Amino acid sequence: xxxxxxxxxxKQFKGKFKEKWGKLTDDDFTVIEGKRDQLVGKIQExxxxxKDQAEKEVKDWETTNKDYRW
Numbered sequence: 001x002x003x004x005x006x007x008x009x010x011k012q013f014k015g016k017f018k019e020k021w022g023k024l025t026d027d028d029f030t031v032i033e034g035k036r037d038q039l040v041g042k043i044q045e046x047x048x049x050x051k052d053q054a055e056k057e058v059k060d061w062e063t064t065n066k067d068y069r070w
Contacts, residue, residue, distance in 0.1 A: 010034045020061055023047060 014029050017039070023046040024032075032038040036058065043054040 016061075016065060021046070021057075 010033065013034070017024060017029070021043055024042055028042045028046070032042055040051070040054045040058055043049060043057055044051060047054070049057065
């Protein structure tokens with residue numbers, strides 16, 4: 001995947017992420033910028049989840065959104 005593909009995919013991800021995790025802000029998405037571990041951390045922070053729960057949330061999202069390349 002080249003940089004343009006990753007950038008386009010990230011824009012699609014952001015929309016889907018906002019549907020799932022509405023408490024994440026645009027500033028959060030600027031910090032995350034396609035980094036899975038950053039997403040997990042922000043979900044922990046905004047939702048008060050432990051690391052395992054946040055990881056499970058992201059893994060579940062990935063399983064149901066296989067059309068999006070991470």
